[in-house]
Amino acid sequence: MTEVLIDNHIDVAKVRSDFPIFANNPGLHYLDSGASSQRPSMVLEAMENYYRFHHANVHRGVYRLAEEATELYESARERIGRFIGATHPGRETIFSKNSTEALNLVANSLGRGFLRQGDKVVITKMEHHANIVPWQMLAQYIGIQVEFIDVDDEGELIIDDLERIVDGAKVVSLTLTSNVLGTVTPFTGIAQVAKAAGAIVVGDASQFVPHRQIDVKSIGADLIAFTGHKMFGPTGIGVLWGRSELLDQMPPFLGGGDMISDVRLDGFVANELPYKFEAGTPPIAEAIGLGAAVDYMNSIGMDAIESHDREISRLAYEKVKGAFGDEIKIFGPSDPSKRSGCLSFELEGVHPHDVAQVLDQNLVNVRAGHHCAKPLMRHLGVAATARASFHIYNDEADVDALVDALKETRNFFI
Amino acid sequence: MQGLEDLYREIILDHYKNPRNSGTLEVPPAHQADGYNPLCGDEISIYVNYDGERITDIKNSGQGCSISRSSASLMTNAVKGKTIAEARETIKTFKRLLLLDEEGEKSEPVEIDLRKLGELAALQGVSKFPARIKCATLAWNTFTQIVDELDLQIDGAND
Ligand SMILES: Cc1ncc(COP(=O)(O)O)c(C=O)c1O
Numbered sequence: 001m002t003e004v005l006i007d008n009h010i011d012v013a014k015v016r017s018d019f020p021i022f023a024n025n026p027g028l029h030y031l032d033s034g035a036s037s038q039r040p041s042m043v044l045e046a047m048e049n050y051y052r053f054h055h056a057n058v059h060r061g062v063y064r065l066a067e068e069a070t071e072l073y074e075s076a077r078e079r080i081g082r083f084i085g086a087t088h089p090g091r092e093t094i095f096s097k098n099s100t101e102a103l104n105l106v107a108n109s110l111g112r113g114f115l116r117q118g119d120k121v122v123i124t125k126m127e128h129h130a131n132i133v134p135w136q137m138l139a140q141y142i143g144i145q146v147e148f149i150d151v152d153d154e155g156e157l158i159i160d161d162l163e164r165i166v167d168g169a170k171v172v173s174l175t176l177t178s179n180v181l182g183t184v185t186p187f188t189g190i191a192q193v194a195k196a197a198g199a200i201v202v203g204d205a206s207q208f209v210p211h212r213q214i215d216v217k218s219i220g221a222d223l224i225a226f227t228g229h230k231m232f233g234p235t236g237i238g239v240l241w242g243r244s245e246l247l248d249q250m251p252p253f254l255g256g257g258d259m260i261s262d263v264r265l266d267g268f269v270a271n272e273l274p275y276k277f278e279a280g281t282p283p284i285a286e287a288i289g290l291g292a293a294v295d296y297m298n299s300i301g302m303d304a305i306e307s308h309d310r311e312i313s314r315l316a317y318e319k320v321k322g323a324f325g326d327e328i329k330i331f332g333p334s335d336p337s338k339r340s341g342c343l344s345f346e347l348e349g350v351h352p353h354d355v356a357q358v359l360d361q362n363l364v365n366v367r368a369g370h371h372c373a374k375p376l377m378r379h380l381g382v383a384a385t386a387r388a389s390f391h392i393y394n395d396e397a398d399v400d401a402l403v404d405a406l407k408e409t410r411n412f413f414i
Numbered sequence: 415m416q417g418l419e420d421l422y423r424e425i426i427l428d429h430y431k432n433p434r435n436s437g438t439l440e441v442p443p444a445h446q447a448d449g450y451n452p453l454c455g456d457e458i459s460i461y462v463n464y465d466g467e468r469i470t471d472i473k474n475s476g477q478g479c480s481i482s483r484s485s486a487s488l489m490t491n492a493v494k495g496k497t498i499a500e501a502r503e504t505i506k507t508f509k510r511l512l513l514l515d516e517e518g519e520k521s522e523p524v525e526i527d528l529r530k531l532g533e534l535a536a537l538q539g540v541s542k543f544p545a546r547i548k549c550a551t552l553a554w555n556t557f558t559q560i561v562d563e564l565d566l567q568i569d570g571a572n573d
Contacts, residue, residue: 351478351479351480351483352454352479353454353478353479353480353481353482353546353549354422354479354480354481357418357421357543357546358418361417361418368454369453369454369455370454370455374455377455383454383455383456383457383477383478384454384455384456412418412422413427413480
């Protein structure tokens with residue numbers, strides 16, 4: 001890896017040279033990191049190195065290779081846990097397949113151990129389906145009530161009435177950053193009110209962790225989910241962090257190997273943390289890959305990553321708004337300093353799919369669709385938006401390419 | 415790489431900007447079917463008046479991209495006035511045009527007489543853009559629901 005900072009700013013050209021996808025796709029303007037980021041060589045090498053030199057199943061063997069594999073897997077857990085500020089990184093950092101599985105773990109475990117018919121769970125209208133459907137499933141199976149914090153025209157949560165909304169809630173689960181609006185929610189403030197009301201607080205940090213330093217100790221959450229492939233890690237790996245006192249009380253989700261300390265004909269005893277929540281052979285290479293991704297982010301520094309996010313979010317908002325004015329509707333906060341990660345928009349008179357298609361011809365990759373947030377789409381009154389999302393390998397040239405391609409789109413269709 | 419002109423032929427843009435047979439019909443007597451594409455949120459409703467022999471009127475309403483909307487417009491034009499058997503034949507030809515078999519699975523190219531297809535031929539380019547095939551087929555699959563329903567009624571009447 002190369003030195004990627006100049007005066008504490010990210011040197012985008014150098015960052016790009018860490019990501020082979022760019023050398024292999026010349027001219028690419030990859031603006032879909034909100035769906036999945038690209039991977040630096042470091043991550044690919046860590047995974048390949050593991051498979052070539054150290055692979056065996058973890059936690060079971062007494063031979064050298066098995067110990068090496070276990071050591072690499074557990075070391076990745078430790079580093080990821082420390083990266084998010086866990087008090088007990090080795091116990092509180094649970095590997096899952098992705099955010100979706102982590103949130104399903106939470107809903108299922110709380111559903112089995114803590115929730116009863118009629119109990120209130122509060123989420124928001126800007127959640128990804130991953131933080132809606134698992135709760136709706138509990139509503140179907142055990143009759144919990146799901147209630148929603150509303151969203152205003154600026155794409156921010158309406159929390160004037162928060163005490164009333166969370167009153168009596170058993171769980172309050174919300175995103176830290178909207179994957180559609182780019183809104184960074186006032187998570188800690190909401191968490192405080194929710195805790196005071198006695199709720200368990202869950203955070204979906206899928207879009208937050210890739211861009212902002214998180215300190216799980218101080219953010220006010222009991223449980224936090226995020227996903228590896230949006231933060232330079234491989235697919236197939238995600239994380240659930242939880243306060244160990246709470247995790248200790250939560251019943252397991254999936255059953256099978258590794259998650260037990262004893263099994264008899266008449267029952268089982270669950271293993272200790274974190275294994276209690278990791279049934280079966282885990283995604284070992286993927287966990288090691290995510291460990292390397294976190295090392296990569298640390299080597300750049302979360303401060304620099306965050307300033308880059310703020311800078312490019314502002315730039316994208318201002319340049320697109322400046323070029324199209326009222327011809328474009330940008331969703332989410334009009335104050336760029338409140339935005340992170342993405343720019344969702346509707347170009348007047350052109351469907352988002354057509355926008356994405358013309359942009360693709362200009363090697364500008366954006367996503368068009370409902371972004372797995374259909375309730376939010378309905379709230380916004382659209383079926384789909386086009387979304388450009390950014391990461392540390394994007395710079396002003398990508399934003400300019402986006403603006404130019406949007407101009408071409410407009411001329412083509414209108 | 416395929417050029418944009420392959421996808422967005424002039425006829426397609428024309429049907430997108432000036433949709434034909436757009437609107438609704440009173441149900442009943444009209445038959446209605448709704449379709450939507452869960453991937454992109456496109457929605458469509460198709461309304462058909464059938465006099466026992468022919469499709470006397472057809473309308474569609476909904477929202478979607480240029481491919482999905484123009485395909486609906488082109489389809490309504492193509493099947494209006496047809497018998498059920500003729501409409502089925504048109505559906506089949508349209509699917510072949512997009513290199514799909516009757517089940518909607520990918521198939522080998524089959525020789526088609528493009529002249530007989532009229533404006534529908536404009537949709538041929540969509541086959542080169544796999545991500546957009548679902549947009550083009552939405553209206554047709556929704557219309558097929560009505561055709562199936564009418565077929566059942568005809569079968570029932572013949573019993
Ligand atoms: C806010 C948010 N939550 C959850 C998810 C789900 O992530 P995954 O598909 O990796 O489980 C995403 C990804 O699209 C997201 O943006």
